[in-house]
Amino acid sequence: MTTVGQENARMLASLLGIDEADAAERLDRTVLVTAAPGLAAAAGEVEDLLERTIHAARPSQGKPDLELVLGPAEPATPGPHLYASLNRRGVIVDVEPLRHLDEDVHPLLTALAACHITAAALHQVISSSSLPRLGLPLSVDFAELGIPEGSLNTPFDISGAVLVGGGAVGNGFLRALRHVQVRGTLPIVDPKVVGEGNPNRCLYFTNDDVNLPKAPTLAQAAQADFPELKLVPHVCTFGELVARTGLVDTAIVTVDSRRARRSLQKEIPRRVIDASTTDARAVIVHSHSQPTDGACLACIYRHVPDEHARERSIAEGLGIDIEMVREGFITADAAARIAKSHPSVEMGAIVGKAYDTLFKELCSAQALLTPEGRQVLAPFAFVSALAGVLLVIELLRSNHRAAVTNYWTVDPWRAPIGRLRRLRPRVPDCEFCADCADDDARRLVHSLWSGA
Numbered sequence: 001m002t003t004v005g006q007e008n009a010r011m012l013a014s015l016l017g018i019d020e021a022d023a024a025e026r027l028d029r030t031v032l033v034t035a036a037p038g039l040a041a042a043a044g045e046v047e048d049l050l051e052r053t054i055h056a057a058r059p060s061q062g063k064p065d066l067e068l069v070l071g072p073a074e075p076a077t078p079g080p081h082l083y084a085s086l087n088r089r090g091v092i093v094d095v096e097p098l099r100h101l102d103e104d105v106h107p108l109l110t111a112l113a114a115c116h117i118t119a120a121a122l123h124q125v126i127s128s129s130s131l132p133r134l135g136l137p138l139s140v141d142f143a144e145l146g147i148p149e150g151s152l153n154t155p156f157d158i159s160g161a162v163l164v165g166g167g168a169v170g171n172g173f174l175r176a177l178r179h180v181q182v183r184g185t186l187p188i189v190d191p192k193v194v195g196e197g198n199p200n201r202c203l204y205f206t207n208d209d210v211n212l213p214k215a216p217t218l219a220q221a222a223q224a225d226f227p228e229l230k231l232v233p234h235v236c237t238f239g240e241l242v243a244r245t246g247l248v249d250t251a252i253v254t255v256d257s258r259r260a261r262r263s264l265q266k267e268i269p270r271r272v273i274d275a276s277t278t279d280a281r282a283v284i285v286h287s288h289s290q291p292t293d294g295a296c297l298a299c300i301y302r303h304v305p306d307e308h309a310r311e312r313s314i315a316e317g318l319g320i321d322i323e324m325v326r327e328g329f330i331t332a333d334a335a336a337r338i339a340k341s342h343p344s345v346e347m348g349a350i351v352g353k354a355y356d357t358l359f360k361e362l363c364s365a366q367a368l369l370t371p372e373g374r375q376v377l378a379p380f381a382f383v384s385a386l387a388g389v390l391l392v393i394e395l396l397r398s399n400h401r402a403a404v405t406n407y408w409t410v411d412p413w414r415a416p417i418g419r420l421r422r423l424r425p426r427v428p429d430c431e432f433c434a435d436c437a438d439d440d441a442r443r444l445v446h447s448l449w450s451g452a
């Protein structure tokens, strides 16, 4: 099995509570996408997402496990079939043929529809009652997204923002951002390299990119999609960038750990637009602009006891101290100790890697069935892509001052529900903004950004 296949099998093994070999067998499925001519773009997006998780077939390749029929097209096989209908109001997916309206749909909405169509197709072919529930017909109403009127077609300058993190959600963000009229300059910061498992969900990365630095690799691959936007990579952390270039107006946050998010808040960006995934079960979107009485990034991702459990199990698993794990990246010292207790690990190859990444690589399916393991699991491509689309929508909402809420959680297997958007308050024990924690920090925020 390829590393990408293994990454997907681990995810599914954890979701279904089965072992990795069973999971790999369940992912050995082929979906044929047949689309009406007007839906070629949607078909392309769906195939891209399916291809990173299972197999997307060409018509000549024999009988698929499922034929997905998009729009008013004639099925090419006797089935089983899944049908999707897409128009300006939304997308419907069902096992029965559907009625269709011939309408142009905005490409960002098409990208969102592709995530939901992919979820439904995967759900059909994996076919397990242990998967998160997905009821058919699946009906997604675009009005639930809360996209400000006219914002999809209004050109805007994104200069002043920094994309923090070039991993799965960072890839998803740029894949979605290419569908709106954006110009200016966008720095991308990420200190890490592309891991072997990353291409399972990072659509701008291929297996040839493994071990190359994420930020320049992403910038180079995505640049062709942005004729008026210059992507500028920085191989460093957000804190290091701020130390070099000064305060940042807007942080678009796609990093992969709670700890990294809390430390990012300490750099006091005026505005934060953030999205994260919890394995394949949830996408969380957060935004705020300073000064705010609502939750900050450190409130939303405050320290939870589970993190200790995860750090402890990583430390125990690797045979090192928990303090080393808290450094985030593997130092030469730590690498020497890890190599001692894991003879298969080559010391030089792991220096500078994130602990989460190495842990994932070494984990057996057994270890991943624990709650500690689940937090480091990589989601399927459609989940990261959905997080990216929702992040672009949150940016538009913030740009148009429509973001009166600051928190939204979306189940990637179901339709998004607008009324679940919430305004979360500050948490009393937030390490960044709580009254008791750090008066200086709050005063600083006000002096920096209250006139903004």
Ligand SMILES: [Zn+2]
Binding pocket: 295, 296, 297, 298, 299, 300, 426, 427, 430, 431, 432, 433, 434
């Ligand atoms: Zn806070």
